[in-house]
Amino acid sequence: MNTGFLKQWCLEHDVETRSINAFWYCFRNYRIEDSEEFKSVFGVDFKEDDLTVSLKEVALFIDQWDENSTYAAISHGFDYVVSYIPIVFKGKKLGWYKLFFTLEGETFDDLLTFD
Numbered sequence: 001m002n003t004g005f006l007k008q009w010c011l012e013h014d015v016e017t018r019s020i021n022a023f024w025y026c027f028r029n030y031r032i033e034d035s036e037e038f039k040s041v042f043g044v045d046f047k048e049d050d051l052t053v054s055l056k057e058v059a060l061f062i063d064q065w066d067e068n069s070t071y072a073a074i075s076h077g078f079d080y081v082v083s084y085i086p087i088v089f090k091g092k093k094l095g096w097y098k099l100f101f102t103l104e105g106e107t108f109d110d111l112l113t114f115d
Contacts, residue, residue: 013105
């Protein structure tokens with residue numbers, strides 16, 4: 001399969017820059033809103049320079065393979081693209097940040113998860 005179409009879509013919709021910017025927005029909110037959990041994950045001496053942030057993967061999802069079937073999993077009702085940024089702190093992967101895009105290039109959800 002030629003994945004060039006997906007890479008071109010990502011370039012046209014500036015997925016890498018938008019994903020990294022959205023990560024920092026979400027991460028900084030997490031640091032403020034969940035400060036106790038943040039300290040337990042990253043320690044009290046956290047420095048942003050110890051965090052490696054870069055786009056690693058992008059995936060295209062067909063939301064409902066069979067439109068006549070009912071699925072137990074979450075369904076968005078439309079196909080979408082997800083960008084994946086691993087959360088790497090001091091060389092250790094701690095989790096993922098995922099940003100969800102419609103096929104028109106609009107973001108509609110994000111998720112910050114830790115292993």
